[in-house]
Amino acid sequence: MSAYSITEPSARTKWVAGVLVIGYALVTILPLVWILMTGFKSPSDAISYPPKVIFEPTLEGYVNLFTTRTRQTAEYLAANPPQTWYEEIVRKYDMVIAGPSRYGERFLNSVIIGFGSTFLSIFLGTLAAYAFSRFKVPLKDDLMFFILSTRMMPPIAVAIPIFLMFRSLGLSDTHLGMIVLYTAVNISLAVWLLKGFIDEIPREYEEAAMIDGYTRFGAFVKVVLPQAVTGIAATAIFCLIFAWNEYAFALLLTSGNAQTAPPFIPTIIGEGGLDWPAVAAGATLFLLPVLFFTVLLRKQLLRGITFGAVRK
Amino acid sequence: MSDTPLDRAARATPPRVARRIRGLSDRAIAWIFVAPTIFLLLAVNIFPLIWTIRLSFTDFKANRSREVEWIGLRNYERILTDSDIWLTMQATAHFLFWTIFFQVLIGFTLAWLINKKFHGNDLWTTIIVLPMMLSPAVVGNFWTFLYQPQIGLFNYIVEFFTGIPASSFQMIGDVALAPWSIVIVDTWMWTPFVMLICLAGLRSIPDYIYEAAEIDRASKWRQFWTITVPMVLPFLMLAVLFRGIENFKMFDLVVQLTGGGPGSVTELTSINLKREAFEKWRTGYSSAYAIILFVTVFGLASIYVKALNKVKER
Numbered sequence: 001m002s003a004y005s006i007t008e009p010s011a012r013t014k015w016v017a018g019v020l021v022i023g024y025a026l027v028t029i030l031p032l033v034w035i036l037m038t039g040f041k042s043p044s045d046a047i048s049y050p051p052k053v054i055f056e057p058t059l060e061g062y063v064n065l066f067t068t069r070t071r072q073t074a075e076y077l078a079a080n081p082p083q084t085w086y087e088e089i090v091r092k093y094d095m096v097i098a099g100p101s102r103y104g105e106r107f108l109n110s111v112i113i114g115f116g117s118t119f120l121s122i123f124l125g126t127l128a129a130y131a132f133s134r135f136k137v138p139l140k141d142d143l144m145f146f147i148l149s150t151r152m153m154p155p156i157a158v159a160i161p162i163f164l165m166f167r168s169l170g171l172s173d174t175h176l177g178m179i180v181l182y183t184a185v186n187i188s189l190a191v192w193l194l195k196g197f198i199d200e201i202p203r204e205y206e207e208a209a210m211i212d213g214y215t216r217f218g219a220f221v222k223v224v225l226p227q228a229v230t231g232i233a234a235t236a237i238f239c240l241i242f243a244w245n246e247y248a249f250a251l252l253l254t255s256g257n258a259q260t261a262p263p264f265i266p267t268i269i270g271e272g273g274l275d276w277p278a279v280a281a282g283a284t285l286f287l288l289p290v291l292f293f294t295v296l297l298r299k300q301l302l303r304g305i306t307f308g309a310v311r312k
Numbered sequence: 313m314s315d316t317p318l319d320r321a322a323r324a325t326p327p328r329v330a331r332r333i334r335g336l337s338d339r340a341i342a343w344i345f346v347a348p349t350i351f352l353l354l355a356v357n358i359f360p361l362i363w364t365i366r367l368s369f370t371d372f373k374a375n376r377s378r379e380v381e382w383i384g385l386r387n388y389e390r391i392l393t394d395s396d397i398w399l400t401m402q403a404t405a406h407f408l409f410w411t412i413f414f415q416v417l418i419g420f421t422l423a424w425l426i427n428k429k430f431h432g433n434d435l436w437t438t439i440i441v442l443p444m445m446l447s448p449a450v451v452g453n454f455w456t457f458l459y460q461p462q463i464g465l466f467n468y469i470v471e472f473f474t475g476i477p478a479s480s481f482q483m484i485g486d487v488a489l490a491p492w493s494i495v496i497v498d499t500w501m502w503t504p505f506v507m508l509i510c511l512a513g514l515r516s517i518p519d520y521i522y523e524a525a526e527i528d529r530a531s532k533w534r535q536f537w538t539i540t541v542p543m544v545l546p547f548l549m550l551a552v553l554f555r556g557i558e559n560f561k562m563f564d565l566v567v568q569l570t571g572g573g574p575g576s577v578t579e580l581t582s583i584n585l586k587r588e589a590f591e592k593w594r595t596g597y598s599s600a601y602a603i604i605l606f607v608t609v610f611g612l613a614s615i616y617v618k619a620l621n622k623v624k625e626r
Contacts, residue, residue, distance in 0.1 A: 007522040009428045018430035024422060025436040028443060028500065034465055035454050047463045049478075124352065127345035135342040150357045152609045154561040154582045157602030160589050161360035161367070164374060184356030187349055207318045216341050245447035247564040248582075252590055262449040266568060276457055283454050287446050294445045298438050305508050 032287075038280035046276040060089055061277025065103055065268065065285075069095040102264065103282055110260040110286075112175055114243040117182035121239045122232060124183070125190035126198075130220060132191065133198040134206075150188055155248040166253060173254045181249060186239045193238070193304065197231025198224065234304035237297055244290060261286050368600035375593040387600035397601075399576065400584045403491065407566075407580060408559050410495045411502070412552055418499070419506025420548065424540075426507070427514045441504045448501065452568030455497050459483040459569075484570055490578050494566050498559065506551045513547030514540070546624045553616055560609055581605055 009017070038046050040057040063086045071094055080096070082088040090097055131137055162181065163172075171177030205227075206219040214222060225232075251263040265282045269275065294301060368387055372380045391397055422440065426433050443451070458466045461482035471478040483493035517540065525535045563582035566572065572579035572587075579587075585605070589598035 014430040017425040017428035025439045049463050124348045128349035131342045131345035156582045156586045161363040184352045247449035262447050266453045283450050290445045
């Protein structure tokens, strides 16, 4: 067969397609770039019109994000000169840093609850997926459909009884409660995806291992798991992204202790002035890890998303 | 039964010896592996569902601990005859229809273009995919900044390209424009999802079908409609199903972007539900509401899946 394929698009077609797609990509990324830039503007630059593309970058937004400040009298300011570079920034507005803001805590909660629930989902999910894949578990097909149908409930609807449950179990506003909740929400998708990945691993390998003397469990660990690693990674990413981005449950079931970042970020707005750079900074920091991992792990991600579609 | 060495060995092994094989039996493993997941699902999905059903027949209010009365179907009656609920449904239907319409249109077009395999399409595909990875609540929040009437980038760009003065309209505060503001942001976020699924569909079409069509002198137009569209259709329908279910449940993005306003013109069903359940604390009433929503989605989705399976069998 010659190297020229009659179905290959012409060079001109490719060029036009390329221009259109790149155009769309640039338009689509513009809001993100804008928010990134706003995080580095001063509050007055952020609200200037026409919108400023060239401006003098400052870390004010980030400083305001991580601190709480109070206004002080001129004598106080004179008597206490700024000790650090961030204190200096704040002094420009006759303010003094009173302490850290809640943002750091909230971000950390997101990390804890995100990774905790992902770990649990993957751990339980892989075991269950293996069992569904290899054994005749009663009601297997009904179970799978049922599992998927639980994803049709609006989170608010689910939150009503969960709220009551947590209240009576003392799990309101706890890390454990949120981890368990997110795991339960994620696990149906996790089992479905993982089962698909494990189905692709031929059984002959485990059978060979068991002839060689491995127990079923040993075969699972030594033979199946290593081959399932990419599938597990793809599933883990989804679980993590869900928990990281989740808002409704966090809003309704947490307040001071276990609150994650998404319900908190809109409150950064602050009084008066509308501190847009701080809000933008908060959003940027929160979105950055997800963006970073998306770019890094895009192949696994793409595989996971289209896998769900192709397999049905 | 197959005749592998393992089976022959198994058949040759006397039963007593077989049972003494070390390690847990397969049955035990199956149950141990599945039990925690089942338990979790029962506790956090099934049990609350049953509780909600029970609550829906009462007039329970979660912020009061007075006596709970069983009131039968009265909650359901009230909801199904409430005109405000129908307005909410309308707002949700408008949102659903237009977001799916635009996402399918743009998503499929993008997938088709990307499938032309121009130089560097991996990089740009990755960039296009970024918005859908973000937290919808945070996205809704920062888009309020972009939509700001006096200082926002969105109005500025509209003026730049169409000459409509930036100060003459506002997306979020205007009753006519607010529903479109949420459609735009949701489309921005989720078009990549539809695109990816369509792309998977396009890539699954083997080249030889097109080659055969070329040999038969079929025009590109004809090829598109008789080969491409029918083979991508199941994928497209799947994408529509996912997006439909997700947008029916939509809460985070819209609550942050418009709060359901102005008035209640963008108040989608989830937002309405949240108000009833967690602001007015009409727990029994909102339980009935939740059940109605669930049954609606489930019913529509089941019908849709049946249609989808028919399409796939062609």
